Amino acid sequence: MVIKTLNDYNIANKKILVRVDLNVPIENGKISDTSRLISVIPTIETIQALGGKTILISHFGRPNGLYKEELSLKQVIPDLEKLLNCPVKFSSELIGENVIKKIVNLESSEVLLLENTRFFAEEENNEESFSKELSKLGDIFCNDAFSASHRAHASTVGVSKLLPNCAGQLMKKEIDTLANVLKNPQKPLTAVIGGAKISTKLDLLLNLIKKVDFLVIGGGMANTFLFAKGLQIGNSLCEENLKETSLRIISACNDNNCEIILPHDVVVASEFVANTNYNVKSVLDINNKDMILDIGPSTCDKINEIFSMSKTIIWNGPMGAFELEPFDKGTIQTSVYASKLTKNGKLISVAGGGDTVSALKKSGAEKDFTYVSLAGGAFLEWMEGKKLPGVECLL
Ligand code: AMP
Numbered sequence: 001m002v003i004k005t006l007n008d009y010n011i012a013n014k015k016i017l018v019r020v021d022l023n024v025p026i027e028n029g030k031i032s033d034t035s036r037l038i039s040v041i042p043t044i045e046t047i048q049a050l051g052g053k054t055i056l057i058s059h060f061g062r063p064n065g066l067y068k069e070e071l072s073l074k075q076v077i078p079d080l081e082k083l084l085n086c087p088v089k090f091s092s093e094l095i096g097e098n099v100i101k102k103i104v105n106l107e108s109s110e111v112l113l114l115e116n117t118r119f120f121a122e123e124e125n126n127e128e129s130f131s132k133e134l135s136k137l138g139d140i141f142c143n144d145a146f147s148a149s150h151r152a153h154a155s156t157v158g159v160s161k162l163l164p165n166c167a168g169q170l171m172k173k174e175i176d177t178l179a180n181v182l183k184n185p186q187k188p189l190t191a192v193i194g195g196a197k198i199s200t201k202l203d204l205l206l207n208l209i210k211k212v213d214f215l216v217i218g219g220g221m222a223n224t225f226l227f228a229k230g231l232q233i234g235n236s237l238c239e240e241n242l243k244e245t246s247l248r249i250i251s252a253c254n255d256n257n258c259e260i261i262l263p264h265d266v267v268v269a270s271e272f273v274a275n276t277n278y279n280v281k282s283v284l285d286i287n288n289k290d291m292i293l294d295i296g297p298s299t300c301d302k303i304n305e306i307f308s309m310s311k312t313i314i315w316n317g318p319m320g321a322f323e324l325e326p327f328d329k330g331t332i333q334t335s336v337y338a339s340k341l342t343k344n345g346k347l348i349s350v351a352g353g354g355d356t357v358s359a360l361k362k363s364g365a366e367k368d369f370t371y372v373s374l375a376g377g378a379f380l381e382w383m384e385g386k387k388l389p390g391v392e393c394l395l
Contacts, residue, residue: 003175003394004166006043009140011052013108017138018043018168019155021145021374022058022076022113034079035357035374036147041083043144043168048086048109055103055137056113057094057155059148065121073116080113088113094120095133103137117155124153131158144168146175147375149390150382156390167394175391177371178382181350182211186311192303194219194331195317195355198242198249204316207385209252214306216261218295218319218330225250225262226283226292234268234290261306265296267320267327274324294320295330304337307347313338315351316383318359332363339368352379 006016020040024031031037040056047054061071072092080088089112093099099114106112114137117123122130131154135141141163143149148156149171167175181189191212193201198221208215217225220237227233228246253260262283268290269278280296295303307313315338319330341347351360352373360366373379378388 003172003391005172006046006050006142006166006168008166009164011047011050011140014052014139015055015103015106015137016047016052016140016142017055017057017134017159017163018047018142019145019148019159020056020058020168021147022056022073022080023060023147024076026075031076031079034083037076037079037083039170039374040144040168043142043170044084044111046169047142048111051108053103053106053108054111055106056111057117057134057137058113058145059118059123059153059155060116061118063116063118065118065124067119071116071118073113077113084111086111091115095130095137100136117153123155124151126152126154126158128158130154131162134159135162138163141165142168143390143394144170145390146171146373146388147378149375149388150378150386152389157393160390160393165394171391171394173371174373174375177350178373178379181312181314181348182383182385185211186348188213188310188312190214190216190306190310190313192216192218192313192315192319192334193317194221194319195353196220196237198224198239198246201317201380202245203384203386204380205249206252207383208314209249209256209258212258212314214259214261214310215253216303216306218263218299218303219317220321221317222263222295223292229262231283232286232288233292234286234288235270236286236290236292261302263292263295263299264302265298266292267294267296267330268292269327272321272324272327275326278326293327294322295334297329297333300330300333303334307334307338307341310347312348313350314383315349316353316356316380318355322355322359322362328359328362331359332365335360335363335365339363339365342370343368352376352383
């Protein structure tokens, strides 16, 4: 089935209720990364160009159904106005007569942002009466928040059933890219999975094994695999209780013709502190005091070779404890290599997940990747092969 877009409707003078994700990070009272704001601009500009009225709704943080001044969406207005190069009106109320009056008075192409949907407990409970109130705010519902589509909330799923609906530009791009990469990829297909733990990515690993030709494992989770294979891993992060699970994953890779690549050399230190003394060691030489904090240079070369053989890669999780130098090198070297292949038209590279995006931004690889999804949980659930309620309800 095909998802409708704004182009399937006559937008002129219509009230378009747009669910966006304006959940931006705030540091010292300031927005530290405007990527999420930038990502919703194309949809708003499309509505403006078609003469529609844009009514934006979004969640922001976790206020748990209560008003919290520090989580008011009012604070995103200045940045949003700068990016859109036009005024953005604000309503401190989300539903009710006053908001409806404001909307009626909107001129075509004007933009109105409503207050945080999560100030109402009914939002996360997906209560029908609340969805009904939201549906009174628009003629058409447009969902542009793929990153919120793994949860069935009133502002994603509930309201979509009560109004003619469609996907915004970002949502459409995200669905098309992600569907292509796992359902219809150019092969060989490689998954690069890193990060701290296997336990949080078990479903993802099990789903990917059936689909990919190469499975590259890095980060802390590789330690558990090395431990399961009977190697010493010293003081490294490890989920010893997942020894059997790790062995089952390795054997499932064999059964599914999927080559698993684990680190054969690593960067070790005795403490996790920036610029501390470190060594590069074979995984066969780890002692009791060693803490594995990154993949080694020879493993980077091996991974880069795999990238050269691949047509598509899909990436989640850093290869090491990338927040501190020098343990960011493995992630930097491999992601920069993937970005170069992509720039030269030799590779399709798709990445997602909160820490992954930060790591790729740090390495500068992000700008040349084919697609970097800003969705954290939704990206992971999609990689796990799950159906996302916020997408399903648009089909
Ligand atoms: P995740 O959210 O599961 O993708 O995990 C990301 C976190 O994994 C980052 O904070 C990294 O610092 C951490 N990480 C990656 N490799 C290691 C490692 N070898 N030891 C400890 N933590 C790691």
